[in-house]
Amino acid sequence: MASASEVSQRLGLAIAVRDDWLHAGLSTEQADTATAEAVVTELYGRLGWPRPRFEWVPSPAAALLNTDRRQELRPGRLGGASAPAAARDWPAAARLASMLSDLRGRLDARIGAAAIRAWRRAAWADAQGTSFGRRLEDAVNRPLRGTLWDAICAPLRAALPGAERGALGLTWYGQHDAWWVGRYEAWRRAGLVRYDPADARPLELWGALARSTGWWWPGEDHCVMAGRPVIMHTEPAPDGAPGQLRLHRQDGPAIGFADGYGRYVLHGTPVPAWVVTGPTVEAIQREPNIEVRRTAIERIGWDAYLDQARLSPVAARPDPGNPGARLRLYDLPVAAGARPARILLAVNGSPEPGGQHRQYALTVPASIDDPVAAAAWTYGLTAAQYAQLARRT
């Protein structure tokens, strides 16, 4: 019967492994080209193919903006009639993907079985009754994936020109694949699972890639490898699991590569450069995306924004449950072609240190004409229900 200290020891080990792979995933060091090439060569060898020609570029954008190169990297279509009959004749990217998918399927199955065993040990659950398997996933998988895949990869992909994204074909993410490698390693190193010895070497190879390179694209005899970012700024993600990070930087791009490709991100929200370097009311009015608009407004401050923006008032009503305060609805001036937007100006129920009550604004659907109905909508209620609010603190 496992003791509480053995359980917390294993959890601690898993978390240490997580941190190690998170660190690799966030690396801004120059790519270890020798290791990366050796690993990819060995992976090609497993497919029965010779060493490819390697081309290193400074960033994912550099890899994809070259039209000829994109054609080369795009795997052939595997549509029914035109797909090669034998798997060995498939394009390199497809075969690599297939090999990796099989590997991960086997590793996942081992973890699944181990989790069931751990789950059955009720003594390993925590005070709230959460199973050990679940605790491990929360401690390892969520922060790794939430940071590397959701917070970092997603905005980078979104920044690549749209057409190119479709033509990307199969991208491997190098250091940003550390999120799934780290998970397999955490389970193994915490002594909770043993993988098939035949899978040890492939897992090691993918791990070595995660420690040595940025994104990469395998072609038939040609491999494009991107370097790692030179700039990377993160902060803890309060909405995420413990240990999870998100991109954030107030005075420059939060992530950037040697050739200038990168993104500005404020508290996890990717924004155009102007929001960080020079937010103005005019730029805000022109911006169609509401998340970006709101981040920009928060950057200059709601007070400054309300002062300068010429908002058209729609209606005002007493705020239910908030004596003396009013709810005010305004039309937001938006760029031609952008969807109409309205904001509801409300007042905090509780006072600030100076005794005054802070006002704040909420974006509400433009089709709601009554301030109380708008406030009600923000909580999923009808105006009649919300009007019954007895108290607001």
Added chain:
Amino acid sequence: MPLTLADLTRRTGLDVLDHLEREAAIPVTGRLQAQGDLIVIPCITFGWLDGRVDLWPNARWRSVPAAGIELLRSAAGGNPHTLVADPGTCEWTTEVADPTGLGLGVLTATGVAYLLHPEHGGAGIAPGTYLVRRQREGTDEARGRDGPLIAD
């Protein structure tokens, strides 16, 4: 005996901002009330929102301990709303089906329960069963689906 903010902060070990009035009794109500971006909806009075909101068939309940349960944490500053009650008098479940997606959970209390927040202070909840929802923002496209969620 009515509790004050000072009583609550002492019991839970949680703190609130200095400028809040600590010695006055925290008002208690069984009616609809809001604390910042959280709203507490009495289930019976509102007919479980006209039958739209439901507990899962085998919903699991957690007993609220003396140190309280954090219901929601704010995005930028990390300020949580904490549910506090005398041990054994209040239970909380997150296993509720709410079509708006705003439902955080349901609390059911046989004694007075409190919501504590560093900026908003304390809110007293009379014995009963309540749905706690968070707030959202959004535009017309979001109507009928979830809009962005708010954390103050």
